[in-house]
Amino acid sequence: MIPLAEVYRLLGAPDEVGRGKGDFWRYDVDVDPPYTELLWLGDDETVARVVRYWPPFWTAPGVFP
Numbered sequence: 001m002i003p004l005a006e007v008y009r010l011l012g013a014p015d016e017v018g019r020g021k022g023d024f025w026r027y028d029v030d031v032d033p034p035y036t037e038l039l040w041l042g043d044d045e046t047v048a049r050v051v052r053y054w055p056p057f058w059t060a061p062g063v064f065p
Contacts, residue, residue, distance in 0.1 A: 001046035007039065014039075028058055 007025070014025035023041040028034070036056040042048035 001042060001044075001048065004041065004045050004047065007047060026057070028056055034059075 004025075011027060015028045016026040018024040018026065025039045025041065027037045027039070029037060033054065034056045036053045036058070038051045038053070039047045040049040040051070
């Protein structure tokens with residue numbers, strides 16, 4: 001598992017921080033092709049799971065699962 005401090009050092013601030021049933025950091029990545037990546041957080045301030053979404057969330061309303 002990757003510590004959040006290391007993710008922040010490598011990628012910078014997330015585009016969104018989600019709290020609730022599952023906490024996550026969201027990164028919108030504008031490359032070709034663009035994508036959104038959610039980093040689901042564990043209880044111990046580490047990344048527990050990474051999920052990449054195509055198309056990215058910003059491309060259309062209702063894309064966020």
